[in-house]
Amino acid sequence: GQQVMQIPQYQHVQEGEDFTTYCNSSTTLSNIQWYKQRPGGHPVFLIQLVKSGEVKKQKRLTFQFGEAKKNSSLHITATQTTDVGTYFCAGVFTNAGKSTFGDGTTLTVKP
Amino acid sequence: SAVISQKPSRDICQRGTSLTIQCQVDSQVTMMFWYRQQPGQSLTLIATANQGSEATYESGFVIDKFPISRPNLTFSTLTVSNMSPEDSSIYLCSVLPGHSYEQYFGPGTRLTVT
Numbered sequence: 754g755q756q757v758m759q760i761p762q763y764q765h766v767q768e769g770e771d772f773t774t775y776c777n778s779s780t781t782l783s784n785i786q787w788y789k790q791r792p793g794g795h796p797v798f799l800i801q802l803v804k805s806g807e808v809k810k811q812k813r814l815t816f817q818f819g820e821a822k823k824n825s826s827l828h829i830t831a832t833q834t835t836d837v838g839t840y841f842c843a844g845v846f847t848n849a850g851k852s853t854f855g856d857g858t859t860l861t862v863k864p
Numbered sequence: 865s866a867v868i869s870q871k872p873s874r875d876i877c878q879r880g881t882s883l884t885i886q887c888q889v890d891s892q893v894t895m896m897f898w899y900r901q902q903p904g905q906s907l908t909l910i911a912t913a914n915q916g917s918e919a920t921y922e923s924g925f926v927i928d929k930f931p932i933s934r935p936n937l938t939f940s941t942l943t944v945s946n947m948s949p950e951d952s953s954i955y956l957c958s959v960l961p962g963h964s965y966e967q968y969f970g971p972g973t974r975l976t977v978t
Binding site: 754784786788794795796797798801841843845851852853854855856857859 | 897904905906907909912923956958964965966967968969970971972
């Protein structure tokens with residue numbers, strides 16, 4: 754079946770360092786969403802990207818959608834301890850009508 | 865956005881029994897989903913709960929094991945039937961309140977089967 758691959762699985766950073774997680778698909782996505790799940794919590798919607806090459810920013814978070822709409826990234830600048838959690842991408846394949854979640858990247862931040 | 869509640873928040877059940885999980889949304893939504901999440905794992909879609917018709921199940925999930933009801937646009941239930949320890953997981957409902965794929969999740973039900 755169609756899959757969304759996400760790397761890395763884990764990332765440990767020192768507070769203040771940057772962090773990036775990547776999602777890749779072998780086929781074109783109609784759109785992609787990003788979610789954050791804090792330890793013990795449920796996934797919380799962050800953003801949706803729809804257009805080829807789209808870039809969106811939310812404070813220290815920058816989201817990109819590739820030109821071919823097959824890959825996406827989430828970059829956090831100057832991480833803080835509040836950024837700890839698992840970040841999931843979820844892609845929607847054309848005519849799928851549902852999202853396919855990546856495996857997630859778990860971020861830990863050392864103060 | 866949407867506010868979603870789930871009941872129970874957690875339960876410990878004996879193998880062979882069944883548990884029904886409820887999902888209540890504070891507004892009418894067309895699309896509602898049920899997911900399973902093993903500890904430290906990603907989200908696996910079980911089914912789409914369709915209002916007024918049978919749920920649409922994903923590969924590997926069957927109605928006899930996970931019957932779903934969707935009596936109206938604000939409520940759904942998922943039953944985990946004839947449970948085994950392998951069913952121990954977190955079960956989450958989610959909704960699409962608008963016309964995009966922006967999903968909102970309930971707090972989840974943590975199920976342990978002994």
